Amino acid sequence: MPPTKILVNGAGISGSVLAFFLAKHSPKFSITVLERSRANQKLGQGLEIEEPALTVVKAMEIMDQLQQLRTGELGFRLVDKRARSRGPTGALELMRGDLTEVLYKAADAFENVNYRFESTVKSMVETEKEKGKVVVEIQKRGEENVSTEEFDLVVGADGVRSTTRQMVMGDSRDWYKPLGAYVAYFSIPKEDRDWPDSKACHFTNRRFMWLRPTGEHSKQTSAYLIHMNNNVPALHEANATGDRAKQKQALADLFSNCGWESKRVIEQMLKADNFYSDEIVQIKLPTWSKGRVALLGDAAWAPTPFTGQGNQLAIIGAWVLAxxxxxDSSTIAFEKYEKRLREYVEECQQIPLGGYMPALVVPETRLGIWLFRTVFSIMAWFIKLTQRKKPAAGSGKVDKPFDLQMDKLESKGLGQ
Ligand SMILES: Cc1cc2nc3c(=O)[nH]c(=O)nc-3n(C[C@H](O)[C@H](O)[C@H](O)COP(=O)(O)OP(=O)(O)OC[C@H]3O[C@@H](n4cnc5c(N)ncnc54)[C@H](O)[C@@H]3O)c2cc1C
Structure with a gap:
């Protein structure tokens, strides 16, 4: 029997977890993973992995490596001129680039996994049903020629702006649910005061600045700018074209002279080479697959950072799909994957506080900011009071992921 050829487009979090578990499960799969970025390009800032996704990560036996890469962030402080309130940080906090590199190396260690960086899909066509193949044109950056290859199954794990999704399902605006919020993230040189807590400050007109440490001995600090001010035509224009210099200038105009750390952050943003900015968009598709092509992670259901579920769902979704x-390496697998996950995903996609969370978290007026800070202080105090000591991430042991000894996933109805 020839191997089942599976193409995974996108070597982010979901793509590499999928490749890992497919390969771990069976040598009969031949898995190709395409990634448009360079192999050593560590993109993104901080993120957290919580249960039940943590259980899946433990099953990959990479916890020792991840523990060493923890940013070590102690907590979260909301800052203004008078008061500071502190809340806890999640179970396992990491830099996205560190996580994707560990995941890639774990999957790449299998003989039947083949990563191809700086490569992407140019087109894909499913041949007549009885032949059951997807014919894919693949292009490597800087090369004019495309290679044409056949796969039994294709999975688009290429993020919120997925081109796989566009190719198989078209580009319906009905699936994009913009939340009217914008985010930018980049690294700035670390100052001593950036360690060990992450700190955030609100400014009027729905602007929010957040600094997160990236490690005690790291030379960098992550900076995030979030705003919900829709009257910035220059930023709209810059986001549409992806013009980094214009995006930076529009954000500099919006955040300069706000006070707190804004002078330093904006000065460094203008020099940052790992700057990323986009509108926050939720993806809600009527179905996650078409024929032999399925979507996974943000490509299928981007829940937005306001839910805090993007990374968890990417990991859990990859595990279930694998x-x-x-x-059953036919389209039946895609149907079952969606049947098992959809309800859970839709639950996780719900924007907290009846959908008003973005507006409440990034208030417009001084009074709104004061109210938010007061509620945050009370909640942080309450959590501290009631929180039992968390077990250290990685202390649990998961021997046999395919025997489904995964209590946490089971308890959420995600097991069999
Ligand atoms: C550059 C970047 C930085 C991020 N930074 C953060 C962060 O700081 N904090 C946070 O919480 N979340 C961040 N995210 C989002 C977070 O990784 C996802 O929300 C979540 O983990 C879901 O993972 P995913 O694998 O579905 O998608 P992603 O993690 O977005 O991965 C998608 C992958 O597909 C690749 N790709 C995209 N288009 C193509 C294409 N046409 N062909 C081939 N490959 C393609 C991308 O380069 C990326 O590696 C970032 C995402 C990206 C792409």
Whole structure:
């Protein structure tokens, strides 16, 4: 029997977790992972992995490496001129680039996984049903020629702006749910005061600045700018064209002279080479697959950072999809994957506080900011009071992921 050829487009979090579990499950799969970025390009800032996704990560036996890469952030402080309130940080906090590199190396260690960086899909066509193949044109950056290859299954794990999704499902605006919020993130040189807590400050007109440490001995600090001010045509224009210099200038105009750390952050933003900015968009598709092509992670269901679920769902979704493909490597796997996950994903996609969370978290007026800070202080105090000591991430042991000894996933109805 020839191997089942599976193409994964995108080597982010979901793509590499999928490749890992497919390969771990069976040598009969031949897995190709395409990634448009360079191999050593560590993109993104901080993120957290919580249960039940942590259980999946433990099953990959990479916890020792991840523990060493923890940013070590102690907590979260809301800052203004008078008061500071502190809340806890999540179970396992890491830099996205560190996580994607560990995941990539774990998957790449399998003989039947082949990563191709700086490569992407140019087109894909499913041949007649009875032949059951997807014909894919693949292009490497800087090369004019495309290679044409056939796969049994294709998975688009290429993020919120997925081109796989566009190719198989078209580009319907009905699936994009913009939240009217914008985010930018980049690194700035670390100052002593940036360690060990992350700190954030609100400014009027729905502007928010957040600094997160990236490690005690790191030379960098992560900076995030979030705003919900829709009257910035220059930023709209810059986001549409992806013009980094114009995006930076529009944000500099919006955040300069706000006070707190804004002078330093904006000065450094203008020099940052890992700057990323976009509108925050939720993806809600009527179905996650078409024929032999399925979507995974943000490509299928981007929940937005306001839910805090993007990374968790990417990991859990990859684990469930790998399991279903390993049971039946036909389109039935895609149906079962969606059946098992959809309800859970839709639950996780709900924007907290009845959808008003973005507006409440990034208030417009001084009074709104004061109210938010007061509620945050009370909640942080309450959590501290009631929180039992968390077990250290990685202390649990998961021996047999495919025997489904995953209590946390089971308890959420995500097991079999
Ligand atoms: C550059 C970047 C930085 C991020 N930074 C943060 C952060 O700081 N904090 C946070 O919480 N979340 C961040 N995210 C989002 C977070 O990684 C995802 O929300 C979540 O983990 C879901 O993972 P995913 O694998 O579905 O998508 P992603 O993690 O977005 O991965 C998608 C992958 O597909 C690749 N890709 C995209 N288009 C193509 C294409 N046409 N062909 C081939 N490959 C393609 C991308 O380069 C990326 O590696 C970032 C995402 C990206 C792409």
């Amino acid at each position: 399991q279903e493909i390993s049971r």
